[in-house]
Amino acid sequence: MYKPIPFLDLSLIPKEIQMVLGKKFDIMLENGIFSGGEEVALFEQNLITYLGARYAIACANGTDALEVALRALKIGPRDEVIVPALTWVSTAEAVILVGAKPVFVDTDQSGLMDLNLMEELITPHTKAIIPVHLYGKMVDMHKLMTWASQKRIYVIEDNAQGFGAIQNGKRAGNWGDIGCFSFYPTKNLGAIGEAGGITTNHEKLANRIKKWINHGQSTRDHHELVGKNSRIDTIQAGFLNVMFGHYDSFQKKRKELAKIYLKQLKGIGDLNLPIGLLDTSHNCHLFVVQTGYRDGLKSFLMEKEIGTAIHYPGIIPKMRPYFSETQFPVSEKMTQTVLSLPLNPYMDKSQILRVCKAIREFYSKTS
Ligand SMILES: Cc1ncc(COP(=O)(O)O)c(C=O)c1O
Structure with a gap:
């Protein structure tokens, strides 16, 4: 008799990796640091090294990453953001959460936003576009970036699904003004719960994002803007650091x-x-x-x-x-x-x- 073939069964993480994870959890329990700390710093450094981005900020999940990216770019009411019609809901949800309007674009046969349809969607209110590397396949980023810079609109990559993909020597998430990542357990690089990340090559944006995910603080008790709590748990960062080694x-x-x-x-x-x-x-x-x-x-x-x-x-x-x-x-x-x-x-x-x-x-x- 054959055993069933599940779509994905995360209990099948190889035993040797589970043992390393077990040791990692023991160390984390001993250290008693459950928010922030060395594991989070190491995870952010791992992202920087792997993706080639200048700044990486770990956060609570991929949906928050998109929302915070939009907020860091000061996108809000009366602004329009182009998003694909076929994607996970978060791409459009984040746009509505900041008070802006999602403008949908049809996809091509492989599910990626159809870059030939973009021109007719631009209005004086268009502030940004969110390409989604759906199923793990990258949008033609060279073409998209050229077009977006001519139109002077921001590009936020929704790279929840395309971690590690690379085009013309540059990783997905590192092309646009901001890259957003989900480390939801089912992703290629998945956490043991909810986790996300944000990358950028712009110092000013990185500083704003760091504040946004941490109650608007740059240093403790100094609230410079109204932000939110979207910090990653230490346990997620620790788990992801181990999984990174096997990626x-x-x-x-x-x-x-x-x-x-x-x-x-x-x-x-x-x-x-x-x-x-x-x-x-x-x-x-x-x-x-x-x-x-x-x-x-x-x-x-x-x-x-x-x-x-x-x-x-x-x-x-x-x-x-x-x-x-x-x-x-x-x-x-x-x-x-x-x-x-x-x-x-x-x-x-x-x-x-x-x-x-x-x-x-x-x-x-x-x-
Ligand atoms: C395309 C896309 N965008 C955003 C997200 C949101 O990520 P999270 O579930 O970590 O909030 C996902 C997660 O499934 C996704 O697939």
């Missing part, structure tokens, strides 16, 4: 497994495979196929105890709090066709082959 080897594994999917699933039925997954500008966060038989395939795989997910079943501008009359045909169609197959470093080749076999079986009965 590159986990990425290698993801790419190897993705390569098997690409080979095995080529030319099956109407299945559209993700493009650019093996390029450095993709971090293989999700393996998203597209098919007109999505719901049937999902149910069939579920019967075989193979977990899948849908990213995402609805576009943001069709949800009540964000409603827009505009049509977004490409991203709307994607909500009907996308299916994320299990892909994570805790899987092995035989499991990937089993998923592929099940998909072939589905198509032999379907089309």
